[in-house]
Amino acid sequence: MRRKWKEWWSRARAFWQERTKKQKWLVLTAAAAVLLAVGVGVFFATRTEMVPLYSNLSPQEAGQIKATLDQRGVPAEVADGGTTIKVPKEQVDALKVELAAEGIPNSGVIDYSFFGQNASFGMTDNEFNMVKLKAMQTELANLIKTIDGVEDAKVMINLPQPSVFVSDEKGEASASIVLKAKPGYQFSDEQIKALYHLVAKSVPNLSTDNIVIMNQFFEYYDLKNDGENSTGATFASQQQIKKQIERDIQRQVQQLLGTMMGQDKVVVSVTADVDFTQEKREENLVSPVDEKTKQGIAVSVQRIKETYSGSGAPPGGAAGTGANEVPGYQNANGATNGNYERTEETINNEVNKIKKQIVESPYKIRDLGIQVMVEPPDPNDPNSLPPETVNDIQKLLGTIVRTSIDKSEAQTLTDQDINNRIVVSVQKFNGKPTFTQTTPDRPVWWWYAAGAGALLLVALLLFLWLRRRREDEEEEEERLFAPPLSTEPDLPEPPETEAALRRRQLERLAKEKPDEFAKLLKTWLSEE
Numbered sequence: 017m018r019r020k021w022k023e024w025w026s027r028a029r030a031f032w033q034e035r036t037k038k039q040k041w042l043v044l045t046a047a048a049a050v051l052l053a054v055g056v057g058v059f060f061a062t063r064t065e066m067v068p069l070y071s072n073l074s075p076q077e078a079g080q081i082k083a084t085l086d087q088r089g090v091p092a093e094v095a096d097g098g099t100t101i102k103v104p105k106e107q108v109d110a111l112k113v114e115l116a117a118e119g120i121p122n123s124g125v126i127d128y129s130f131f132g133q134n135a136s137f138g139m140t141d142n143e144f145n146m147v148k149l150k151a152m153q154t155e156l157a158n159l160i161k162t163i164d165g166v167e168d169a170k171v172m173i174n175l176p177q178p179s180v181f182v183s184d185e186k187g188e189a190s191a192s193i194v195l196k197a198k199p200g201y202q203f204s205d206e207q208i209k210a211l212y213h214l215v216a217k218s219v220p221n222l223s224t225d226n227i228v229i230m231n232q233f234f235e236y237y238d239l240k241n242d243g244e245n246s247t248g249a250t251f252a253s254q255q256q257i258k259k260q261i262e263r264d265i266q267r268q269v270q271q272l273l274g275t276m277m278g279q280d281k282v283v284v285s286v287t288a289d290v291d292f293t294q295e296k297r298e299e300n301l302v303s304p305v306d307e308k309t310k311q312g313i314a315v316s317v318q319r320i321k322e323t324y325s326g327s328g329a330p331p332g333g334a335a336g337t338g339a340n341e342v343p344g345y346q347n348a349n350g351a352t353n354g355n356y357e358r359t360e361e362t363i364n365n366e367v368n369k370i371k372k373q374i375v376e377s378p379y380k381i382r383d384l385g386i387q388v389m390v391e392p393p394d395p396n397d398p399n400s401l402p403p404e405t406v407n408d409i410q411k412l413l414g415t416i417v418r419t420s421i422d423k424s425e426a427q428t429l430t431d432q433d434i435n436n437r438i439v440v441s442v443q444k445f446n447g448k449p450t451f452t453q454t455t456p457d458r459p460v461w462w463w464y465a466a467g468a469g470a471l472l473l474v475a476l477l478l479f480l481w482l483r484r485r486r487e488d489e490e491e492e493e494e495r496l497f498a499p500p501l502s503t504e505p506d507l508p509e510p511p512e513t514e515a516a517l518r519r520r521q522l523e524r525l526a527k528e529k530p531d532e533f534a535k536l537l538k539t540w541l542s543e544e
Contacts, residue, residue, distance in 0.1 A: 066102040077121035168196035190226040285387040294378035301370040312365035324356035380422040395444040
């Protein structure tokens with residue numbers, strides 16, 4: 017057995033010595049990587065991974081949880097300055113459920129669940145109001161903690177006291193909030209605005225003016241004005257719209273006249289007066305159903321007609337001036353005839369009742385002016401441009417002005433008013449203007465494709481360079497470790513004798529099958 021170990025060791029040593037330097041380094045690197053992987057695997061397989069059970073705890077809550085876990089024999093670690101409790105990963109879910117069932121951690125704050133657990137008839141109004149205010153503060157603080165970037169929040173609310181006198185004026189509430197922000201976190205204006213409105217909508221009779229919010233470093237978060245309704249933003253937006261309208265009309269006129277005269281023969285300038293007044297009105301209109309007869313639909317009709325004709329007894333009485341007589345009474349002779357006729361008609365007509373809520377667009381071109389400079393075909397001869405061409409340009413620009421101005425304004429303009437808004441000047445250009453042609457934007461996928469192609473090209477070049485370097489290193493190693501070439505000519509080997517052949521066979525048997533060679537050697541020695 018000992019001889020076998022020596023034989024194996026000699027074979028391994030010979031095999032190792034026959035390897036090149038590069039192969040030895042590869043074998044050592046692979047062995048080290050395997051040992052390192054095995055060690056890391058054993059380390060992670062045997063260690064206990066501790067994960068946070070609760071974070072951002074107060075010292076009172078952390079002490080309560082640690083004492084409970086120690087009584088149960090659960091290994092626990094305190095981290096992050098006493099604000100985090102860590103337990104084994106496989107027990108974290110079960111511990112959360114069990115501790116929550118026992119009401120742990122108990123922070124001592126009062127929330128709305130207090131009323132369901134401790135409601136009693138013996139509580140006075142003052143006690144109830146105090147508990148209700150405390151619960152409102154706690155619930156609002158918990159709501160603020162859910163916002164990204166807020167670790168903790170303290171809320172103080174001051175509600176107005178009810179008055180014993182009847183009054184239309186209601187007291188205003190106020191709120192003070194202290195936020196514990198995460199280190200390095202910056203709240204955006206939208207988040208501050210949302211936080212102000214969240215607090216204002218959670219407390220009755222609380223406006224954003226009565227809210228103060230600061231962080232733990234006494235830095236105030238002020239509610240900024242809405243950027244869309246500010247004067248500066250409105251002016252900038254209006255100026256941008258005005259420039260866009262002028263640019264579009266200028267580009268249209270430049271393209272139209274440039275095609276007719278040449279792009280370097282025309283210069284266009286446009287000035288526009290835009291009305292940004294936005295009107296919102298409500299119209300309640302009544303119109304007849306039939307526009308021709310101006311009548312509506314008869315919903316109900318009532319006609320009453322009375323006619324009477326006949327004779328009656330003549331008036332009678334004693335004429336005179338006595339006590340029983342009517343003074344000045346005229347006596348009639350014979351009978352009288354009477355006629356009576358009465359006609360009454362009532363018609364209830366239904367009409368069209370139209371209710372319109374109209375919001376007019378605030379972008380109306382109230383006035384427009386176009387100034388055009390044209391260079392004649394012969395710059396040195398202004399008369400080389402025919403007057404007919406100038407009139408055509410004038411008419412063309414007049415059409416653009418009339419169709420661009422708002423219809424209510426354009427209807428009151430005469431042809432002379434339109435011509436007064438157009439100026440066509442024919443003169444030589446001393447400096448040719450340069451026109452920038454906008455190139456069409458490439459699609460987004462084109463840029464991604466170009467980037468991917470560039471990365472593939474860089475990867476291909478790097479691969480070819482590494483391959484070339486590897487080939488050079490292999491050639492260098494072959495050149496260094498190659499046996500030197502003999503300069504002497506090869507001589508023919510002498511024919512092998514029978515003794516030499518037997519000797520070589522014995523050597524091969526000793527190397528390949530040492531046990532059989534030993535038996536054979538013992539047999540020879542015993543025969544001798």
